[in-house]
Amino acid sequence: MTTDCINTRRKRLIRKWPSDIRLNSSSVFIGSCSSKFGVFQGQLKDLIFLPGADASVRTCPPRIPHHTHMDNSLPAHPDIFRQNSPGPRWEDCTWMDVGNIAYDLHANSLKVCVNGIWQHVTLNLQAPSPKLPKxxxxxxxxxxxxxxxxxxxxxxxxxxxxxxxxxxxxxxxxxxxxxxxxxxxxxxxxxxxxxxxxxxxxxxxxxxxxxxxxxxxxxxxxxxxxxxxxxxxxxxxxxxxxxxxxxxxxxxxxxxxxxxxxxxxxxxxxxxxxxxxxxxxxxxxxxxxxxxxxxxxxxxxxxxxxxxxxxxxxxxxxxxxxxxxxxxxxxxxxxxxxxxxxxxxxxxxxxxxxxxxxxxxxxxxxxxxxxxxxxxxxxxxxxxxxxxxxxxxxxxxxxxxxxxxxxxxxxxxxxxxxxxxxxxxxxxxxxxxxxxxxxxxxxxxxxxxxxxxxxxxxxxxxxxxxxxxxxxxxxxxxxxxxxxxxxxxxxxxxxxxxxxx
Ligand SMILES: [Ca+2]
Ligand SMILES: [Ca+2]
Ligand SMILES: [Ca+2]
Incomplete structure (x- = not known):
């Protein structure tokens, strides 16, 4: 199981799955507050149903960069959404995209497109942080x-x-x-x-x-x-x-x-x-x-x-x-x-x-x-x-x-x-x-x-x-x-x- 496109956990199942599960008209619990099903904690932001065991590979950004300008890949949107997605793609860093900002999930950093290269945004820690209402x-x-x-x-x-x-x-x-x-x-x-x-x-x-x-x-x-x-x-x-x-x-x-x-x-x-x-x-x-x-x-x-x-x-x-x-x-x-x-x-x-x-x-x-x-x-x-x-x-x-x-x-x-x-x-x-x-x-x-x-x-x-x-x-x-x-x-x-x- 892969969560947040980062953490992967593997566990061998005793029974084959899902061969002996009836999937028609079944309910699937994603997150439940009831302790009966294991308490879910956190924030669920998006849910996509995809057939196939390779769903996470297909939806998550690739781990290995495939762009010559960068040491980390940065597809802001996974391949499968590309056709109808208007947002920036990681390839999209040309001279026309200067100033675009995207988040690199694997490098855990914010990057900005500068002259054809996605560059790390260095935060100026000396600058006063924005005042949050307390x-x-x-x-x-x-x-x-x-x-x-x-x-x-x-x-x-x-x-x-x-x-x-x-x-x-x-x-x-x-x-x-x-x-x-x-x-x-x-x-x-x-x-x-x-x-x-x-x-x-x-x-x-x-x-x-x-x-x-x-x-x-x-x-x-x-x-x-x-x-x-x-x-x-x-x-x-x-x-x-x-x-x-x-x-x-x-x-x-x-x-x-x-x-x-x-x-x-x-x-x-x-x-x-x-x-x-x-x-x-x-x-x-x-x-x-x-x-x-x-x-x-x-x-x-x-x-x-x-x-x-x-x-x-x-x-x-x-x-x-x-x-x-x-x-x-x-x-x-x-x-x-x-x-x-x-x-x-x-x-x-x-x-x-x-x-x-x-x-x-x-x-x-x-x-x-x-x-x-x-x-x-x-x-x-x-x-x-x-x-x-x-x-x-x-x-x-x-x-x-x-x-x-x-x-x-x-x-x-x-x-x-x-x-x-x-x-x-x-x-x-x-x-x-x-x-x-x-x-x-x-x-x-x-x-x-x-x-x-x-x-x-x-x-x-x-x-x-x-x-x-x-x-x-x-x-x-x-x-x-x-x-x-x-x-x-x-x-x-x-x-x-x-x-x-
Ligand atoms: Ca007093
Ligand atoms: Ca008084
Ligand atoms: Ca008083």
């Missing part, structure tokens, strides 16, 4: 990242001229050692500790630049809701190549700092979670004062158990969404979206959420979406306290005519406290965290969904990870990495994207 296939484990304690948030950022960094909001058990977050620098393919920054039950790190200055702000939860805490803004010191304390802001169990820029004005919004016994507490938007070179209070927005601010723009309108997680009684309450008008954020829309901890905004083509991470189902609506971490998390799409976000797609999530949207080439993805990893099986899985147009987001990948609270994606040296913070332990992890082409 598609995320799966994630593979890359490296562990040790932190001083469980971490709720990670921020990845670049400092021009210095490199790639990340900082994790870690906190250790209280009353032990002093709390600290560690900033890491990407060195030789891994994050190595770079600077230790004192924190107080850090919840969120936010990196931003103002002019040519680099800042890092930490939202500190503090010890308890009865006392205020200092949350701190650090500024990069060029000479010492370290972040130095720059300004501290009084916060109440702060959960999040959100930086945004509008028309060259710089803002920092803090999500205050609770004050004393009440979840109702003012969250504050700070604005950069150019003269004083400090952030100053700009607007106060009353919030209830605020967990996250998310800033986004749609058609030059500026929005802020707040995720409200708990009102003291139940996690089932409204989260709110505000829109900027005359320098103030005003109420735009309320959306009912269940222990909301994160909003993620993203756009696909002309459409704008918001997805909420609903983390915890607690309150009268779940008085049996059943599957508290099992919730529905929903994607909303902005109806631009009616100016309202409408329910678009709902996912079953398990202790979801973070959504991260990312795009690779033309594909769009959502990864959702899973912060508990408790008893139920789904609870061990972190899921990735891919945008598939009319099918919306479709689950394409599930990973058994450690409990994770925040996902960040970054690119370095052409590779795509995923870094998640471990909500419950001291080992956060980096994964690497594997692509199909």
């Amino acid at each position: 598609r995320l296939d799966y994630l593979e484990f890359y490296k562990d990242l040790k932190t001083p304690g469980p971490s709720i948030d990670v921020e990845v950022f670049r400092i021009e001229g210095e490199g790639l960094f990340c900082v994790l909001a870690s906190s250790r058990g209280r009353r032990k050692k002093k709390d600290v977050s560690v900033m890491y620098k990407w060195t030789a393919g891994e994050f190595v500790p770079y600077q230790r920054i004192p924190t107080d039950a850090a919840q969120c790190w936010e990196h931003f630049t103002i002019g040519s200055n680099f800042f890092l702000a930490v939202a500190n939860y503090g010890d308890n809701s009865a006392d205020p805490t200092n949350s701190t803004i650090y500024k990069w010191n060029r000479r010492k190549k370290r972040f130095k304390e720059f300004q501290s802001i009084i916060t109440w169990t702060a959960r999040d700092f959100e930086y945004f820029e509008i028309d060259n004005d710089h803002f920092l919004a803090v999500a205050n979670h609770a004050r004393g016994r009440s979840q109702s507490v003012d969250s504050i938007i700070y604005k950069w004062n150019r003269k004083e070179r400090r952030f100053r209070e700009h607007q106060v927005i009353p919030t209830v158990g605020a967990y996250d601010w998310t800033y986004f723009t749609v058609n030059n309108f500026h929005f802020l969404a707040v995720a409200q997680a708990f009102d003291g009684l139940t996690t089932l309450l409204d989260s709110k979206i505000f829109v900027l008008q005359n320098n103030e954020f005003i109420f735009f829309q309320a959306i009912e959420t269940t222990g909301a901890t994160d909003w993620e905004f993203f756009s696909i083509k002309e459409d704008s979406f918001l997805v909420v991470a609903n983390a915890y189902n607690y309150g009268p609506q779940n008085f049996m306290n059943k599957n508290q971490y099992q919730t529905n998390s929903t994607v909303y799409r902005l109806d631009k005519d009616r100016r309202v976000f409408k329910k678009f797609q709902t996912f079953k999530t398990y202790s979801a406290i973070d959504w991260e949207f990312f795009s690779i080439e033309n594909d769009h993805y959502l990864v959702v965290s899973n912060a508990q990893n408790s008893n139920i099986e789904q609870d061990l899985q972190t899921a990735i969904y891919r945008w598939q147009g009319a099918d919306k987001f479709v689950l394409v990948h599930e990973m058994f990870t450690l409990p994770n609270s925040d996902w960040e994606i970054f690119e370095e040296d052409g590779d795509v990495y995923f870094l998640y913070s471990n909500a419950k332990g001291r080992t956060s992890q980096i994964y690497k994207a594997v692509f199909t082409f």
Whole structure:
């Protein structure tokens, strides 16, 4: 048997073939997926039925060249098709055929007709290879990242001229050692500790630049809701190549700092979670004062158990969404979206959420979406306290005519406290965290969904990870990495994207 006109296998048959086989009205299996007939793997491109045992000799290009110009024969089409074939024949390399290209099966090379001679095409390996569209296939484990304690948030950022960094909001058990977050620098393919920054039950790190200055702000939860805490803004010191304390802001169990820029004005919004016994507490938007070179209070927005601010723009309108997680009684309450008008954020829309901890905004083509991470189902609506971490998390799409976000797609999530949207080439993805990893099986899985147009987001990948609270994606040296913070332990992890082409 000859396959691909190259490989020949010989086997003596016990019986004469096909003398004792009825060929009339018989079925012949060429390739079958059923293991009964031997599994066929590969690609069958052409099938020709020819009588006679010399079929391969007649259809395949001859092994021995019969052209004086060449050391390898190159009939692009076997003899039997010659009459009706319009394509080039291997003899056809005259001065009129200059530039014709054909593939020499036996020499396994591409040849071009130059002045009556088929010549090997030498590929210039220095030339950039054509860029093929790549598609995320799966994630593979890359490296562990040790932190001083469980971490709720990670921020990845670049400092021009210095490199790639990340900082994790870690906190250790209280009353032990002093709390600290560690900033890491990407060195030789891994994050190595770079600077230790004192924190107080850090919840969120936010990196931003103002002019040519680099800042890092930490939202500190503090010890308890009865006392205020200092949350701190650090500024990069060029000479010492370290972040130095720059300004501290009084916060109440702060959960999040959100930086945004509008028309060259710089803002920092803090999500205050609770004050004393009440979840109702003012969250504050700070604005950069150019003269004083400090952030100053700009607007106060009353919030209830605020967990996250998310800033986004749609058609030059500026929005802020707040995720409200708990009102003291139940996690089932409204989260709110505000829109900027005359320098103030005003109420735009309320959306009912269940222990909301994160909003993620993203756009696909002309459409704008918001997805909420609903983390915890607690309150009268779940008085049996059943599957508290099992919730529905929903994607909303902005109806631009009616100016309202409408329910678009709902996912079953398990202790979801973070959504991260990312795009690779033309594909769009959502990864959702899973912060508990408790008893139920789904609870061990972190899921990735891919945008598939009319099918919306479709689950394409599930990973058994450690409990994770925040996902960040970054690119370095052409590779795509995923870094998640471990909500419950001291080992956060980096994964690497594997692509199909
Ligand atoms: Ca983050
Ligand atoms: Ca935020
Ligand atoms: Ca997020």
